[in-house]
Amino acid sequence: MNYIGIDIGGTNLKAGLVDEMGNLLATKKIKVSQISDNDSLVWTLVSLIQDLCQATDVPIGQIASVGVGVPGTVEIHSGAILYTCNLPLQNVPLRKLFHRYLPMPLLIENDANCAALAEYHVGAGRESKRFITITLGTGIGGGIIHNGKIYHGANGMAGEVGHMSIEMGGEPCPCGRRGCWERYASATALKRLTSRVLAEHPDSILRTVVDENAGHVSGQSAFIAARRGDPVGQSICHTYIAYLADGIANLINLFQPDTLAIGGGVSNEEDKSLLLPLRREVERLTIPCSEDKRTKIVKVELGNQAGIIGAALLGKKKRV
Numbered sequence: 001m002n003y004i005g006i007d008i009g010g011t012n013l014k015a016g017l018v019d020e021m022g023n024l025l026a027t028k029k030i031k032v033s034q035i036s037d038n039d040s041l042v043w044t045l046v047s048l049i050q051d052l053c054q055a056t057d058v059p060i061g062q063i064a065s066v067g068v069g070v071p072g073t074v075e076i077h078s079g080a081i082l083y084t085c086n087l088p089l090q091n092v093p094l095r096k097l098f099h100r101y102l103p104m105p106l107l108i109e110n111d112a113n114c115a116a117l118a119e120y121h122v123g124a125g126r127e128s129k130r131f132i133t134i135t136l137g138t139g140i141g142g143g144i145i146h147n148g149k150i151y152h153g154a155n156g157m158a159g160e161v162g163h164m165s166i167e168m169g170g171e172p173c174p175c176g177r178r179g180c181w182e183r184y185a186s187a188t189a190l191k192r193l194t195s196r197v198l199a200e201h202p203d204s205i206l207r208t209v210v211d212e213n214a215g216h217v218s219g220q221s222a223f224i225a226a227r228r229g230d231p232v233g234q235s236i237c238h239t240y241i242a243y244l245a246d247g248i249a250n251l252i253n254l255f256q257p258d259t260l261a262i263g264g265g266v267s268n269e270e271d272k273s274l275l276l277p278l279r280r281e282v283e284r285l286t287i288p289c290s291e292d293k294r295t296k297i298v299k300v301e302l303g304n305q306a307g308i309i310g311a312a313l314l315g316k317k318k319r320v
Helices: 038-056 094-098 111-122 187-200 205-212 221-227 231-255 275-285 303-316
Strands: 002-008 012-018 024-031 063-070 072-075 080-084 106-110 130-136 140-146 259-263 296-299
Touching: 002 038, 002 111, 002 303, 012 038, 012 303, 024 038, 024 303, 038 063, 038 094, 063 111, 063 303, 072 106, 080 094, 094 106, 106 111, 106 303, 111 130, 111 140, 111 259, 111 303, 130 231, 140 231, 187 205, 187 221, 187 231, 205 221, 205 231, 221 231, 231 259, 231 275, 275 296
Parallel strands: 002 063, 063 106, 130 259, 259 296
Antiparallel strands: 002 012, 012 024, 072 080, 130 140
16 A cells, blocks of 8 residues: 655645655645635645646545644644644644545544654654654754654654753743753754854954855854864854753653654764764763663754655554
8 A cells, every 4th residue: 555644844734655665656746825715725635636636647536544743732632733833723623624525434633743753663763662753944943753653742742852941041932931952953043153152253264264154154154163173153153052952961861762863954964973972971970870771963854855754654553
């Protein structure tokens, strides 16, 4: 049988056809801005499913299930979208609406949990029993797998790792708290830190790096400057890695996973610039244990495909 996974993002809605082994056979995507209401959302899902089947010559009757990853809070048992922060989707009875058009099973899950599920089964966590992913983007997303199952907590909202406070009375966060981890260790936070330090050191190599990129500060700017020997860039990287390690150490001390995988654009940095110093700092901050029992900190393997694959695997794994 085949499975379809749909990843609803802030900009694009992506769908993919996945086989029994978790291989992605075909993908389609549209702009989320084309979706104006609940009906248009459901009809878009149906159209994408039909397009994927037509593109791969797979009869729609051979689709075992459809999984949908949502950037927000969902009710997995009823198949409803409860709330999304950046999209106008609230209290949407998605499964009920979907079944007006297609009778196949539809499962729904938080998008970060979908990505974690995909990495657990066919990516960086496939040899683990306890596994955590974090994604460094606009915020910090997280997914927790325990003994092969997504950890949802009592109310389905577990895994909001970006909103643990690491700085009492720190920077305000849109969630209403102060000092949230994602205000210091997300890709957005890195750019903000880089811009602030750049303004204080206008004659640095970092300034040259930014000018070479048409004045645009990216998550790579400080790392590029650091590799060129710039003490300003090196200082930014050191500060950023310290913040990143602080939150990762908290997760490890709480859950002691076999493996923790890092995703997002920042994770593409060279190991010697990011992963190796991060591992050293996390080791310093976590409860000591023998090396063979220490959490392995690695990079994700599936990249932007993880959300689609994980959503598709929801049906194959029979509600994990």
